[in-house]
Amino acid sequence: MELGLSLGEAMADAGRELVLGLGMGRREEAAEAGRRDHEVRRELEFGSMSSRCGGSSPEPTVRLTLLPMVPGLGLPWPPPPPPSSESSECGDGHLEASTRGFDVNRPPSSGGGGGGGAEEEQDDAAGAALSSSPNNSAGSFPMDDFSGHGLGGNDAAPGGGGGDRSCSRASDEDDGGSARKKLRLSKEQSAFLEESFKEHSTLNPKQKLALAKQLNLRPRQVEVWFQNRRARTKLKQTEVDCEYLKRCCETLTEENRRLQKELAELRALKTVHPFYMHLPATTLSMCPSCERVASNSAPATASSAATSSTAAPPAAPSSGGIAATSSSSAAAAAAPDHRPSSFAALFSSPRGFPLSVAPQAQPPTSS
DNA sequence: CCCTGACGTCTCCTTACCTCA
DNA sequence: CGTGAGGTAAGGAGACGTCAG
Numbered sequence: 001m002e003l004g005l006s007l008g009e010a011m012a013d014a015g016r017e018l019v020l021g022l023g024m025g026r027r028e029e030a031a032e033a034g035r036r037d038h039e040v041r042r043e044l045e046f047g048s049m050s051s052r053c054g055g056s057s058p059e060p061t062v063r064l065t066l067l068p069m070v071p072g073l074g075l076p077w078p079p080p081p082p083p084s085s086e087s088s089e090c091g092d093g094h095l096e097a098s099t100r101g102f103d104v105n106r107p108p109s110s111g112g113g114g115g116g117g118a119e120e121e122q123d124d125a126a127g128a129a130l131s132s133s134p135n136n137s138a139g140s141f142p143m144d145d146f147s148g149h150g151l152g153g154n155d156a157a158p159g160g161g162g163g164d165r166s167c168s169r170a171s172d173e174d175d176g177g178s179a180r181k182k183l184r185l186s187k188e189q190s191a192f193l194e195e196s197f198k199e200h201s202t203l204n205p206k207q208k209l210a211l212a213k214q215l216n217l218r219p220r221q222v223e224v225w226f227q228n229r230r231a232r233t234k235l236k237q238t239e240v241d242c243e244y245l246k247r248c249c250e251t252l253t254e255e256n257r258r259l260q261k262e263l264a265e266l267r268a269l270k271t272v273h274p275f276y277m278h279l280p281a282t283t284l285s286m287c288p289s290c291e292r293v294a295s296n297s298a299p300a301t302a303s304s305a306a307t308s309s310t311a312a313p314p315a316a317p318s319s320g321g322i323a324a325t326s327s328s329s330a331a332a333a334a335a336p337d338h339r340p341s342s343f344a345a346l347f348s349s350p351r352g353f354p355l356s357v358a359p360q361a362q363p364p365t366s367s
Numbered sequence: 368c369c370c371t372g373a374c375g376t377c378t379c380c381t382t383a384c385c386t387c388a
Numbered sequence: 389c390g391t392g393a394g395g396t397a398a399g400g401a402g403a404c405g406t407c408a409g
Contacts (some may be wrong), residue, residue, distance in 0.1 A: 184385075185399060205375085224398055227377080232396090236377090 185225070189215045193222070197229050 034289075185193070192215055200207060203226055212219040 185397080221397080225377085225396095228396065228398085231378080287378085 183221065185217075185221075189217065191226050193229070197226065201230055201233070202226065 064086050193211070196203075196207075196211055203211065203222065208222050208226075211217075212222045216224070
C-alpha cells in the first residue's frame with residue numbers, strides 16, 4: 001500500500017520519509033504474519049484521532065498507535081491482560097476450566113445423520129463430554145453472563161427485547177447431506193470465541209479442538225470462525241487506516257499550503273531585502289509557538305535574533321541560498337519545548353503504529 | 368546437506384444463507 | 389409479501405512452513 005502525497009518542495013523530503021506500515025502484508029508474509037498477528041495487534045491501538053494530534057513528541061521517529069474496538073462487544077482493543085493467572089499461555093487452561101454446555105447448533109447426536117467423518121467423531125466425543133457434565137461451572141471465562149439464558153437449544157431465546165435470533169437455527173435439523181446450511185452461532189458461542197480470539201487470534205490444533213469441544217462445534221467450524229474473524233479484524237483495521245491516512249493527507253495538504261504561503265512570503269522578503277541572500281547558508285525554521293520563521297545559523301540579523309531561540313543544525317547549502325528544511329518537523333526537533341507544529345503533532349504518538357517520519361529531511365551532503 | 372512430497376495452516380476471494388429495514 | 393443490503397459461515401484456490409523420507 002502506498003500513499004502518494006504531493007506536498008510541494010518544502011515537504012517533499014519529509015514526505016519521502018513517510019513510511020507507512022499498515023499491516024497489509026501480502027501473501028508471502030501471510031503465514032508468518034498470521035502467527036505474529038496477536039502480538040502485532042497488541043501493538044496497535046486505535047486511539048481517538050484528537051488525542052493523537054494532541055501531545056507533543058520531541059521524538060524524531062513518529063509512531064502511530066491505533067486502538068480498535070472489538071466489533072460487537074464494545075471492548076477496547078487490545079484487550080486488557082487477563083486479570084488472573086488462570087489464562088494460560090496456550091489458552092487450554094482456561095478453556096478446559098470452563099466447561100459449559102453449548103449444545104445449541106449441534107445436539108450431540110450419536111447417529112451423525114449422514115456425512116460424518118473424523119470431525120464428527122470428535123463432535124460426538126465432545127457431546128458426550130458435555131452431556132456428562134453440563135453444568136460444571138469452574139470456568140474463568142465470563143460465562144456467568146450467559147447463565148441466565150437457556151443454552152440448550154431453540155428455547156434459548158426468551159423473546160423479549162433481545163430476541164436471540166442467532167440461537168440454533170441449525171440445531172433442529174441435521175445436515176441431511178444437502179447443500180450447505182447456514183449455521184448460525186449462538187451469542188454464547190460467538191462470545192466465547194470472541195474471548196478466545198482476544199487471547200489468541202490464531203489457534204493451534206490443540207486449542208481448536210478444545211474450543212470445539214467446549215462449544216460443541218466441529219473443529220472446522222472453529223477454524224473457519226477464526227479465519228473469518230481475522231478477516232473482519234483486518235478489514236476494520238484497513239478502514240481505520242484509510243480514515244487515518246485521509247486525515248494525515250488533509251493535514252499535510254494544509255501544511256503544504258501553509259508552507260507554500262510561507263515560502264512566498266520569504267521570497268517577497270528576499271526581494272525587499274536582497275542582502276539577506278548574501279549571507280551564508282541559512283536554515284530556516286519556524287518557531288512553533290509564534291509560527292514565525294527564524295533564521296538559525298545566520299549571524300545576528302534582526303529577524304533571526306528576534307525569533308530564533310534554539311539553533312538548528314545547519315543545513316547543507318542549497319543552490320538558492322536558503323536551505324528550507326522541512327520546517328515543521330525541523331522546528332519540532334529544534335524547539336522541543338515549544339508547542340509542536342501541526343505536522344509534528346499529527347504524527348506524535350506514544351507507541352505502536354509503525355508509521356515513521358524522518359524528522360530532518362536533509363539533503364544528502366554531497367559536497 | 369539437499370530435494371521432494373505430504374500435511375497443515377494461512378490469506379484472499381467468493382458463494383450461499385440469513386436477517387432486517 | 390417481495391426485495392435489496394449487510395452480516396457471516398463456509399468453500400476453494402494458492403502460498404508458505406514444517407517434517408519425514
